[in-house]
Structure formats: structure tokens, C-alpha cells
Amino acid sequence: MIPGWFDGTHLLGTRCTSCQAVFFPPHHGFCRDPRCEGEELVEERLSRRGTVWSYTNACYPPPAPFVSAEPYVPVTLAAVELERERIVVLGQVKGLAVEDLRVGMELELTEGTLADGPSVWMWGPPR
Template sequence: MTTQAAATTGWRHIDDTLFVTTDADAPLRGAKCPACSTVTFPAQDSCPRCGGSTMAEVTLPRQGTLWSYTVQSFAPKSPFRTTEPFTPFGVGYVDLGDVIVESRLTVADADALTIGLPLRLTTIVNHLDADGTEVRTFAFEPAGKAAS
């Protein structure tokens, strides 16, 4: 998303290359090796499995299941640390079928998470730019929850 678009909408993706489009509800962009069918996220230019030098862009599913998880209970190191008070957050591996994606989770209560929990893609605010623009990143939320 361009700076002009961010000024109009008040938000931008943390990295547009992670998403298929710059739309707010854009799915994640992966890559698939035509030789061995390995799928990667984020998209890569070459295959980490067979060494193939070409990868085809694929749109990743918006829904998956929780493969593993933890709750981050300590503040990240610089440059990811902010001046705001730290709040624990969920982190998990989400099985999207052909690929498992590491992601923030919208749930930070370990007792509310279980392996196999159905999840769906959403976005969350990662931080605010100096001008107040929301910088959003992808996350997964329980599929039964109302869309954010």
C-alpha cells in the first residue's frame, strides 16, 4: 500500500509481499514448486526442498487448524520492543494443508487454545507509525469468533 493509500485508509500492511493484494482482507501469498509441489510461506524464489529455481505464486487458504502454540510472556527485544506496556500474546503454528505457517494468535490465554482448534486469517495492529498510521500484520483467530 502506498503512503498516499495509507493516509487515506489510516492503515497499511507491515509487508505487502506477505499478502496477495493490499486489501484489508487479503489472503496470504505463498509459493509452490512446480517440480516437487513444496509450498512455502513467505513466498520464496527457489525451492528449499529440491533446489528448483522457479516457484509459482499461490494464494494460501484463509482457514486452518492450530498445530502447536505458546504464549509469549516476555517483551521482545529491540527493534520489536515498543514504549507501550507489554501484553502477553499467543503465537502458534497454523496448518493450512500444504504448509504450516508461524503466526500471531488473537488469543493469549493458553487454556483457551487446543491443538486442532479451527482458525481463520485476520489482521491485527502490530504498531503505529510516527504519523499514527496503523501498521497491520497477519494473525489467526478462532474460526467460531465473529470477524474482526
């Protein structure tokens, strides 16, 4: 959906070549660390697994610009701490509802589609 964020299997971040910090969504131009002078950030595929930092759902259809499925199925969201990078990334959850989720459980990245078609990253059960 957003070019350069997700390649169908991995989230795409950027790594600062000076301090090695990793950012998502991909950040370019200069490092976000105020103590780092780095200006070269290179694209990097991020860990596909992580642990749930927290989770929730949307019992009511979120407003535009979100496009809801008809009939509406509650969107489940999880914030997942990536295995290697230890950044927490928010995403929709596919194939699991809030009842199935626990803080600390492992999830794996998967591809999902929004109601109006575009492909996005989603969190799903580990395979």
C-alpha cells in the first residue's frame, strides 16, 4: 500500500550506518538519535517475529480514511516488539481475535488485505 514499507514478507526499515539504530517506518536523510551525526540510512528487512507488547480491537468501524468490510468485522490490533530490533510495531492482526491474544506471546508477520484491496502487513499466529 505504501511503497517501501512492506515487501509482502518483511517490514522494511532503515538502519543508520553510523550508530546501527533501526527505524520503522523507513526514515531517511539523518539519524533520529540526537547524539548521532549519521546521515546514511540503508534499507533493511526487519525480523518477522516478535512478542506482543499489547493488543486491542475496534468494536465499532473506524472512521475514514479507513475502509471497513461489509458486514463489519472488528479489526484486531497488536503492538509487537520485534525479536532482533526490539522496536514495537503496530499492525492489524489476521486470524486471531483479542480473546486469543496475550501480552508476551509470539506472533509472526503475514500479509493481509484491506477491505478495499490494498495489501498491508499484519500480525498472525507463528507458523
